[in-house]
Amino acid sequence: MIFTQLILAHIIGDFILQPGKWVVRKEEKKTASKELYWHVFIHTALSFILLWNLELWWMAVIIGISHFIIDALKLHLQTNKTKKAAFFLDQGAHLLVILMISFSIGEIDFNFLHDPEFLKTLTVMVFLTFPASVIIKILLSSWIPETQEINKVQTESLVNAGKYIGILERLLVFTFIVTEHWEGVGFMIAAKSVFRFSDLAEARQRKLTEYVLVGTLLSFGIAVIAGIIVKL
Structure with missing residues (x-):
């Protein structure tokens, strides 16, 4: 269930509550853009809300920190030619973090x-x-x-x-x-x-x-x- 909740939080944060102008501003100013920090805050808050369990606060924190690191690397490393590949690598990295969190508490196994x-x-x-x-x-x-x-x-x-x-x-x-x-x-x-x-x-x-x-x-x-x- 936690895996599904975190995936839902990611979908809402990355594709619904992120205006197109935020994406443009992030690509222009990179880590100097306030939109990046608002984006990370929204992801962290959504994770807290959808988990709805104070004992799992550390998951939301990990989601927020990892999201900032992954997005910052993407913004600084991507070019116009690699933008498509960077998008899928970015989404894959976020999914991997969610998988690792779910695996760490035994909710998901690879049997x-x-x-x-x-x-x-x-x-x-x-x-x-x-x-x-x-x-x-x-x-x-x-x-x-x-x-x-x-x-x-x-x-x-x-x-x-x-x-x-x-x-x-x-x-x-x-x-x-x-x-x-x-x-x-x-x-x-x-x-x-x-x-x-x-x-x-x-x-x-x-x-x-x-x-x-x-x-x-x-x-x-x-x-x-x-x-x-x-x-x-």
Whole structure:
């Protein structure tokens, strides 16, 4: 319960009670900005309030001190190029502190890491990311359309967007299957058909359409088979 309370305090403090102008001021003045100290105070106060137990005062203090240190390091070390990575590292560090506090009082343990079901599911989910992308790419390697055909459809495509869309769709399909919501798989296929194949129809490139269709069916098929294997 303490883990959930501290996570809730963090979400409220970092994403709800932190105005955008505070973020800008912190990035401009760094540790000299009063907004940073107000931000840390809000996190500490929220932790006190949500824990609602005077005996756990030290947790709120640790949250406040660690939050200041982590945010100060982020402000001084991040650049415009590393801002995205700095955000996720910052959030990961805050989560790690909360995990360590919860672990120190025995509320959270890591016995689940030895659970065969957890390990099996984790292994399959990891496989459905980049390994599955590589397998699909190899299977389709002999059918890669000509560059000019791809350019007609992907003139404004994001870099590597297709790869990450494939990873996300496989993970979603896998999740739908293991939670026994097969209707979600149908929704995914319908949604992708509407958004993807309308562009291909406009391009009037049959080879490219068939190439994308085969790739999509392979992606969904691998995710479905993986989900069935885990269920069995």
